[in-house]
Amino acid sequence: MSKAAKRREARREVVGPTKKQIRLSRREAQQRRLILLFTVVVAVLVVGILGFGLLNEQVIKPRQPVAIADGEEISTAAFQARVRFARLNLIAQLRNIYQQAQDPQLQAIFQSYMQGLLNQLNDPTQVGRDVLNQMIDEVLIRHEANRRGITVSAAEVQERLEQQFGFYRHGTPTPTATATATITPTATATPLVTNTPTLTPTPLPSPTGTLTPTATLAPTAVITQTATPFPTFTPFPTPTVVTEEGFKELLAQQLELWRSINFTEADYRKLVEAELYDERLREVFNRDVPTREDHIMGAWMAFETEEGAKAVLDRLSQGEPFDxxxxxxxxxxxVSATTGELPWTPVVDLAPRFGDEVQQAVSSTAAGQHTNIIAGSGNLWYIFNITGHEERDLDPQTLRQRQNDHFQQWLDDQRSTKVQFMDYWESRVPQDPAVPLDLVNAIQSAQPALPQEFPTPLPQQTP
Known part of the structure; x- marks a missing residue:
């Protein structure tokens, strides 16, 4: 190769890429950087969305309130734990009743009760509503108790907790006739503490339709649940008193069972504390309820037509005996009339059965006299014969009913002014634990009793 050719070759090696090649190279590098940046941004967004979703579900949402009672928030986490706890106990009650229903004499009675429990469990929103109302009541009661100087110590909670599991640190109490049953677990028990059920008045039935003579009728009242939705069923006797070690073993078994629904010992202790606050505040409210009321005793006749009532009143006016x-x-x-006896009855309890006009007329009628014709409930005309009229002590059942009505009225007033529900609370209601399918099938097909594989509930306290 000549010297000139060598110099041309050397110049080509020194010159390098052309301007066009440089532009293309830069453009490609810029595109690679944009692609890389876009990929990073997308990855960050995806991770951020997933992370926020996880944060929202695990941290933010559980802390959000489902309701606010007297300024105190009820968190989603606490609410969901209580709903699951309630569902677990409802399932346990269902299982216990199913076991008892194997007695042919009781099967028909228990079948409708079991179906009612199944319907309740199949309506998660209603279970959630009842639990949330109960939690609201607990807050209102605790706040009012604290305002009145009522407190519950950790030691008192511990003692009640031990008693619920059959351990009496200071000796077994002597049994007494009382309407309050101690909550006591068995080795596989699932304790359930709820607000004390309240006694609500049952209106006495008014005669309707075709009237026929009746036997002596007496006012009645029944115990119904108002603060809590969950039915009470006590199929087994109270277990033998346990030792301290036995108590610890039973509690450990319960904690293990509750772990599956994220219900902790602290959650249960709050339930026990709420029970104690409820009892003590009720004691204070009970002192405000009069123990004596105006009572009457006698008999009545009811008529489908006013003419029929007038004919009998005329005969009474002529001296014929009421009896x-x-x-x-x-x-x-x-004909077209009915009659009944009236044992000693508080005058104020006449209105639900016979109507306000009857109550007003009877309250001003002295013993040994009969009333005029009174237009009462059911489009009937009444004549009452009063054989006794005096102020008397309320019987224990009626007094408890009055006391519970008084307390319930206070709670209703508090709810109307101090409670706020979040719009989204229904979406936070859990639907688990579900009723075991084999239990559902067994109940619906009336198969033989299932093995003891479901938790046993404890009897709830009653007033």
């Missing part, structure tokens, strides 16, 4: 005319009603000599 004689009531006997004719029972014998159907006097």
């Amino acid at each position: 004689k005319l009531a006997g004719e009603v029972r014998a159907r000599t006097i």
Whole structure:
């Protein structure tokens, strides 16, 4: 190669890429950087969205309130734990009742009760609503108790907790006749502490339809659950008193069972504390309820037509005894009428059965007299014969009913002014634990009893 050719070759090696090649190279590098940046941004967004979703579900949402009672928030986490705890106990009650229903004499009674429990469990929103109302009541009661100087110590909670599991640190109490049952677990028990059920008045039925003579009728009242939705069922006797070690073993078994629903010992202790606050505040409210009321005793006749009532009133005015005319009603000599006896009854309890006009007329009628014709409930005309009228002590059942009505009225007033529900609370209601399918099938097909594989609930306290 000549010297000139060598110099040209050397110049080509020194010159390098052309301007066009440089532009293309830079453009490609810029595109690679943009692609890399876009990939990083997308990855960050994806991770951020997933991270926020996880943060929202695990941290933010559990801390959000589902309701605010008297300024105190009820968190989603606490609410969901209580709903799961309630569902677990409802399932346990269902299983216990199923076991008892294997007695042919009781099967028909228990079948409708079991179906009611199944319907309740199949309505998660209603279970959630009842639990949330209960939690709200607990807050209102605790706040009011604290305002009145009522407190519950950790030692008192511990003692009640031990008693619920059958351990009495200071000796077994002597049994007494009382309407309050101690919550006591068995080796596989699932304790359930709820607000004390309240006694609500049951309106006495008004005669309706075709009237026929009746036997002596007396006012009645039944215990119904108002603060809590969950039915109470006590199929087994109270277990033998346990030792301290036995108590610890039972508690450990319960904690292991509750771990599956994220219900902790602290959660249960709050339930026990709420129970104690409820009892003590009720004691204070009970002192405000009068123990004596105006009572009447006698008998009544009710007529489908005002003319029929006038005919009997005319005979009473002529001196015929009330008992004689009531006997004719029972014998159907006097038709389109019915009669009944009235044992000692608080005057204020007449209105739900007979109507306000009857209550007002009877309250001003002295013993030994009969009323005029009174237009009462059910489009009926009444005549009352009063054989006793005086102020008397309320019987224990009626007094408890009055006390619970008084307390419930206070709670209702508090709820109307101090409670706020979050719009999203229904979406936070859990639907687990579900009723075991084999239990559902067994109940619906009335198969033989299942093995003891479901938790046993504890009897709830009653007033």
